[in-house]
Amino acid sequence: MGVVVPLDEERARSQNAIAQLQALVAKDMEDVNEFIRERMSSEVPMIPELASHLINSGGKRLRPMLTIAASHICGYKGQDHIKLAASVEFLHTATLLHDDVVDESNLRRGQKTARMLWGNQASVLVGDFLLGRAFRLMVETKSLRALEIIANAASVIAEGEVMQLAAAKDTGTTEDAYMRVIQAKTAALFAAAAEVGAVIAQRGGSEAAALESYGRNLGIAFQLVDDALDYGGRAASLGKNVGDDFREGKITLPVVLAFRRGDAQERGFWQRTLQEGDQKDGDLEHATHLMTKHGAIEDTITRARHYGAIAKDALAIFPDSPYRQALIDVVDFCISRTY
Amino acid sequence: MGVVVPLDEERARSQNAIAQLQALVAKDMEDVNEFIRERMSSEVPMIPELASHLINSGGKRLRPMLTIAASHICGYKGQDHIKLAASVEFLHTATLLHDDVVDESNLRRGQKTARMLWGNQASVLVGDFLLGRAFRLMVETKSLRALEIIANAASVIAEGEVMQLAAAKDTGTTEDAYMRVIQAKTAALFAAAAEVGAVIAQRGGSEAAALESYGRNLGIAFQLVDDALDYGGRAASLGKNVGDDFREGKITLPVVLAFRRGDAQERGFWQRTLQEGDQKDGDLEHATHLMTKHGAIEDTITRARHYGAIAKDALAIFPDSPYRQALIDVVDFCISRTY
Numbered sequence: 037m038g039v040v041v042p043l044d045e046e047r048a049r050s051q052n053a054i055a056q057l058q059a060l061v062a063k064d065m066e067d068v069n070e071f072i073r074e075r076m077s078s079e080v081p082m083i084p085e086l087a088s089h090l091i092n093s094g095g096k097r098l099r100p101m102l103t104i105a106a107s108h109i110c111g112y113k114g115q116d117h118i119k120l121a122a123s124v125e126f127l128h129t130a131t132l133l134h135d136d137v138v139d140e141s142n143l144r145r146g147q148k149t150a151r152m153l154w155g156n157q158a159s160v161l162v163g164d165f166l167l168g169r170a171f172r173l174m175v176e177t178k179s180l181r182a183l184e185i186i187a188n189a190a191s192v193i194a195e196g197e198v199m200q201l202a203a204a205k206d207t208g209t210t211e212d213a214y215m216r217v218i219q220a221k222t223a224a225l226f227a228a229a230a231e232v233g234a235v236i237a238q239r240g241g242s243e244a245a246a247l248e249s250y251g252r253n254l255g256i257a258f259q260l261v262d263d264a265l266d267y268g269g270r271a272a273s274l275g276k277n278v279g280d281d282f283r284e285g286k287i288t289l290p291v292v293l294a295f296r297r298g299d300a301q302e303r304g305f306w307q308r309t310l311q312e313g314d315q316k317d318g319d320l321e322h323a324t325h326l327m328t329k330h331g332a333i334e335d336t337i338t339r340a341r342h343y344g345a346i347a348k349d350a351l352a353i354f355p356d357s358p359y360r361q362a363l364i365d366v367v368d369f370c371i372s373r374t375y
Numbered sequence: 376m377g378v379v380v381p382l383d384e385e386r387a388r389s390q391n392a393i394a395q396l397q398a399l400v401a402k403d404m405e406d407v408n409e410f411i412r413e414r415m416s417s418e419v420p421m422i423p424e425l426a427s428h429l430i431n432s433g434g435k436r437l438r439p440m441l442t443i444a445a446s447h448i449c450g451y452k453g454q455d456h457i458k459l460a461a462s463v464e465f466l467h468t469a470t471l472l473h474d475d476v477v478d479e480s481n482l483r484r485g486q487k488t489a490r491m492l493w494g495n496q497a498s499v500l501v502g503d504f505l506l507g508r509a510f511r512l513m514v515e516t517k518s519l520r521a522l523e524i525i526a527n528a529a530s531v532i533a534e535g536e537v538m539q540l541a542a543a544k545d546t547g548t549t550e551d552a553y554m555r556v557i558q559a560k561t562a563a564l565f566a567a568a569a570e571v572g573a574v575i576a577q578r579g580g581s582e583a584a585a586l587e588s589y590g591r592n593l594g595i596a597f598q599l600v601d602d603a604l605d606y607g608g609r610a611a612s613l614g615k616n617v618g619d620d621f622r623e624g625k626i627t628l629p630v631v632l633a634f635r636r637g638d639a640q641e642r643g644f645w646q647r648t649l650q651e652g653d654q655k656d657g658d659l660e661h662a663t664h665l666m667t668k669h670g671a672i673e674d675t676i677t678r679a680r681h682y683g684a685i686a687k688d689a690l691a692i693f694p695d696s697p698y699r700q701a702l703i704d705v706v707d708f709c710i711s712r713t714y
Binding site: 078079080082083130131134137138156157158160161162163164165167168169171172175178180183184187188189190191192193194195197198199201202 | 417418419421422469470473476477494495496497499500501502503504506507508510511514517519522523526527528529530531532533534536537538540541
């Protein structure tokens, strides 16, 4: 009754997948990090302190790496991709700060959340500060199309979070409804991050569309795996506690599947624990047991593979190159990651 | 021992001051309101519900009116001022939604705050949604300079709020430190709202600078009067309870003045009630008494007049016109308003 996730073989194949992308964009990412440090400065000391706590907490910078790689796969030779990538990371950081407030999260990436250290109020405000700085950085690229794409993403992400709030604790959520939530709250930013790389390279047509599709489907796969890991990862490497989603009563795809496949008694269990929030010792273990019984985690990963395959195919219009290969490998990395 | 505020004569003179501006911009403001309605729509019903609760709660739309009037005083004949004005109002609404969460406010403009009706979580997220929509609207004007100005304002507003948070409950705050807070949290948006009117009319030089200065100083005067009203207005017309700032332990200019002018016993009172948050029945009355004794409210209004005078003089470079006169009158309105 193995918990989770990928075949060992696949895991081995993808182990270095992110390392290849990281190597290709390493120099650019140094510049991105420099911009991030520079542009989160403020005469109000609490702002860079709080922001850097999250920004330097060991995130992989996956989204800005997508922007950099997308610009290069489109042959971009300028410097504005650095600013776009930094602003994508700022927008992402702002949404994380606000999410942690909304979800009342105590831990992120294995560390206390900013709201635990500086309070909810400062987390909301520093998020707003970073949003302003993100747009300021984008303005410097003079790309109205990039601005439009990222402004749209900012609204759509918030829409997704509100949808999730409205659907929260409803165990009757359908898979379709759930997919609409993660398309908005997660995939929209992956899509925008990749698309603006093409836009800044003046490849606004089929290449921008391809990268948008790549990013969107990668983002969906990424979120599905995240949802699966919450019922089967390890806290130390995951940087969050297994069972956080369960404790917060979040309805994720593993729950949607286990609820639908369960009998009346099992549905009663999900309703009590997630809908009514009445949880006892042993409930998380029972939840994981029910998921294993119904193959809910496994099938969540299978769904992730489906979207991952679409992401890979979206890149087929580009000639073979190290960047294309690295972006393809990132899909496997996201699906097979154990952290 | 009269409470507050302006001379009757001055009040009478300025009573219709806002009405003149309102009449001049009435047609444009209909278009602004139409844009606002249209652009706050979402497939997620909670978003327009929550947003319209605040947007339709009877605010005067002072900031977008500044944008409209500023564009006309600069001879603008196009339609993009409508979009800029709507995005200014969205940005303002987003900051109010977040402020109410940060300040844990229960009432705004005499109504329950959105956070009381839909929760803190939704208020944070709908604020983010509106920020995204604000930038999306600005992109449509294709004015990178306007985008830059408003993106900067968004960061500066958040900086001001964080400064206020850091200074909160410190009765030793100096007048200078307090001025830095309100320059950022209030005056920056007034300044941006007026400046972008000039920018969209292609008057980026001395006219933009004049309108920026007008907006900034008007915003300072507006905030100072707001602070004074909190110790002397009437709840029904003010749309908030008198004493809200006191109960929240906010250090505003009337407090700064009364604290500095008081004796040791009085300073002890301010420290107990605001710094330590230990408040009893009768404390608000005593606070108002101390302010009257030291002329703290009166002198806050006198300070507001100083900034109001600078705002008026900033407009001197423009030839006389109904718009210029209306903008000048708005200064008197802001200083003399009893609501």
